[in-house]
Amino acid sequence: MQAPLKIAVAGAGLVGSLLAIYLKRAGHTVHVFDRSPDIRNVNFSGRSINLALSQRGWRALDEVGLGDEIRNIAIPMDKRAIHMADNSLNYQYYGKDGESIYSLSRGGLNRKMVSLAEAEGVEFFFETRIWDVNLQTATLYTGETERGAWSELQYDMVFGADGAFSRIRHRMQRQNMFNYSQNFLNTGYKELNIPANADGTHKLDTNSFHIWPRGAFMLIAMPNVDGSFTCTLFMPFEGENSFESLKDKQTLEAFFAQHFPSTQDVIPNLVEDFFKNPTSSLVTMKCYPWVFEDKVALIGDACHAIVPFYGHGMNAGFEDITILSQMMEQYGNDWATILSEYQKSRKPNADAIAELSYRNFMEMSVDTANPDFHLRKKIEKWFSERHPDKWLPLYSRVTFSHRPYAEALAIGDRQKAIMDEVMKLDGITDNWDKPVTEQHILRLLEQDTLTT
Template sequence: MQTPQKIAVVGSGLVGTLLAIYLKKLGHTVHVLDRSPDIRTVEFSGRSINLVMSNRGWKALEDIGLTEEIKKIGIPVDKRAIHLKDSKLNYQYYGKEGEAIYSLSRGVLNRKMIDLAEAAGVEFFFEHRIWDVTLADATLHIGETERGEWTDLKYDKVFGADGAFSRIRHRMQRQSMFNYSQEFLNIGYKELHIPANPDGSHKIDKNSLHIWPRGNFMLMALANLDGSFTCTLFMPFEGENSFESLKDEKTLVDFFAEFFPDTKEVIPDLVRDFFKNPTSYLVMMKCFPWTHADNVALIGDSAHAIVPFYGHGMNAGFEDITVLNEMIAKYGDDWEAIFKAYEKSRKPNADAIAELSYRNFMEMSAKTADEKFLLQKKIEKWFSDKHPDLWMPLYSRVTFSLQPYSEALAIGDFQNKIMEEVMQMENIETIWDSEVVEQKIISLLSK
C-alpha cells in the first residue's frame, strides 16, 4: 500500500474511470473531474463506434476483479462476416476455437464503469471545466470560461485522461523538450443503426463483426445487447464515393443500393440517421514525455490517440493502467521512478499499435474482399494450428496475447515476408494445405 495522496483524474471516460478505481484501491483519495455532464444522465450523440474488449483489456479488469461485471454487458464476437458487393458472405474466424473479442456499447460500458468507480469510493465532479494545470505543484484551474475567473484546485498528483485534445497535455506541450505530432486522416465516419427485430432478436449474426469492404470506404456493424447493431460508415471526406458526394436522399439511397444492397432490409432509417448524425473525424496523436516530475502524467488517448481499425484504443489505454500498476508495486512511493518506468515501457508499444491500427484500415476495407488475402489468412491459420509453437498470426498476437505491441509488430512484419514468398508458389490455390507448403514455411522460419 502506498502513502495515501489526493489525486485528480481529469476525464471520466473508460481509462480515467478504471484508473480511478485502481488508485482508490491503493488507498488514495481520488477525484474524477470532467467538463461534460454525467454520461448517465444524457443520451449519446450519434457519433459512437462500438468497442471491442480483448485480452489486454480483460487483464486490467481481471487484476481488479471486474471481469464478470463487464462480461455481462458484452457480446462475444469470434469472426468477421465479410459482405461482398454481390451479397456473397464470407466468414473469417479470429483465433482458435473459443477465442473471441467482446462487443461493447461505449455508452453502456462508460456508465457501468462510473457506477463501479463510485461504488469503490471515487468522487466524480461533472461539468467542471479545466482550462489549465500548474505542473510544478499539480494545481488544476477551473472556471466557466477560458478567459473568465478561475478557481484553483490543489492535488498531490494529476492524471490527464481527457482524450486526444487533452488540456493537461496542452500545458505539457508548452514545456521545452516536449515532442508532439497530430495527424487527421482524410477519412471520416458516421454512425448508422440496425434496429432489433420486433421480438428483440438480432437481424444478422450477433457473434460476428460485420464488414462491407469496398476499397477506400467500408461499412462496419457490431451487436448491442438490446438486439440492435451500431453501424459505422468510414469514407473519405471528399472526392468520388465520399461524404461530400452524398448530399441528398436520392444519391444516398442509390449509393447504398449499389454498394451495400443487402443492407436495405436491415437499415430502415438510413436516410434519417445519415443526415441527422454528424460526420466525425479520425485523429492520430503522439507525444513524449508522458509525465512531468513526480506529479503529473498522461494516460490513454491523452498520450497516444490512435485510429479505431484494430479495436485497441481502449485496450491499449487499459494496458497503460496495468503497466502503471506494476510500476507502483515495484517502486512504492517513488513516483518519479514509477512515472519514468511507465512511460519508457509504454511509449514504443503505443507507437506500434498506432501503426498496426493505421494499417488495418487497408486490410478491412480492401483486402478482406480479396480472395488471395483470404487464402493467405487460411494458410496462416492452418499452419498455426499444426505448429502453434512456430507460428501465431499477427491478429492473435495483438488481440489474444499480452505480448508487447512492438514485438507483435516486428514479428508480424517478418511473418508477412514469409507469406509473400509462400503466396508466390505455383498452384498455391490447390496445394495450400500440403506438406510442400508446410516445409516451405518451416524452412523460411529458420533463415
C-alpha cells in the first residue's frame, strides 16, 4: 500500500478502467472521467474492431484476479483461417498446441471492466468533458463547452488514459522539448457483421481468426460469444479497389462477389451495413515524454496509439499498467521516480510494437496468401520445436511471451535475415524438414551470435 492520494484518471476505456482498479487496490481514492455516457447504458457498435487479448493482457488482468471473469466472454482462436481468392481455405496455427489469442468485443469487455472497477470502489463521472489540465498542480478543467464556463477539480495526480486524441497530452504537447508525431494510413476500415445461425452457432469455424487476404485490401472476421462474427474490411480510401470506388449497391455487391465470393452467404446485411457504418481512419501516434514530474502521466493509446494489425493496442496498454505497478512496488511513494522509470521502460517497447503493427498489415494482407510464406512458417515451427532454446518465432515472442517488444523487433529482424538465406537453399521445398536445413540454420544462428 502506498500513502493514499486522490487520483484522477481521464478516460473510462479499457486501460483507464483497469488502471483505476490497480490504483484503488494500492490504497488511493480514484475518480474516472469520460466525455461519453456510461457504456453500460448505450449501444456500442458500428466502428469497432474486435480485440485479440493475448499473454500480456491476461497477465495484467490475472494479477488483480479479473482474468476468469473475462475468460467467460472471450473466444480462443488458435489459428488463422485464410480464405484464398480461389475459395480454398488454409489454416495456419499461431503457436504451439493450445496457444491461442482471445477474441473479445470491445463494448462487451469495456462494460465488464467498468462494473468491475465500480465494485472495487472506483468512482466514475460520465458525460464529463475535460478540456485542460494544469500540469504543475494536477488540476482538471471540465465544462460543457471548450469556450464556456469551466470547473476546477484538484487532484494529487492525473493519469491520461484518454486515447489517441488525449486532452491531457494536448496540454503536454504545448511544452518545449515535447516530441510528437501522428501519421495516418491511406488505408481505412469499416465494420461489417456475420450474424449467428438460428441455433446460435457460428457460421464459420469458431476458433479461427478469419482473413481474406487480397494484397492492398483485406477482410477479417473475429468470433463473438453470441455466435456472430465482427468483420472488418480494410482498404485504401482512394484509388482502385477503395472505399471511394464502392459508391453504390451494385458496385459493392459486384466487388464482394469478385473478391470475397465465400462471404456471400454469411454477410446478409452487407449493403445496409456498408453504407450505414462509418469509414474510420488508422493512426500511429508517438510522443515523449509521457509524464510530468510526479503529477501527470499518460498511458495506453494516449501516449502510443498504434494500427491494429498485430492486435496489440490493448495488450500494450495493459502491459503499461503491469510495468507501472512494478515500479510502484519498487519505489514506494517516490512517484517522480515511479513515473520516470515507467516511461523509460515503456517508450522503446511502445515504439517497437508500433513498428511491428505497421509491418503486420503486409503480413496479413499479402504474405498470408503466399506459398513461400507458409513454407517459412512451417520451417520456423519445425525448427523451434526441435530447438526451443534457439528459436522463438517472432509472432510467439510478441503474443505468447512477456519478452520486451523491442527485443522481439530486433530478434525478429535477425530471424528474417536467416530465413531469407534458408529459403535460397537448393530444394528447400522438399528438404525443409531435413537435417541439411537444420544444420544450415544452426550454422547461421552461430554466425549471427558471433557478429552481434
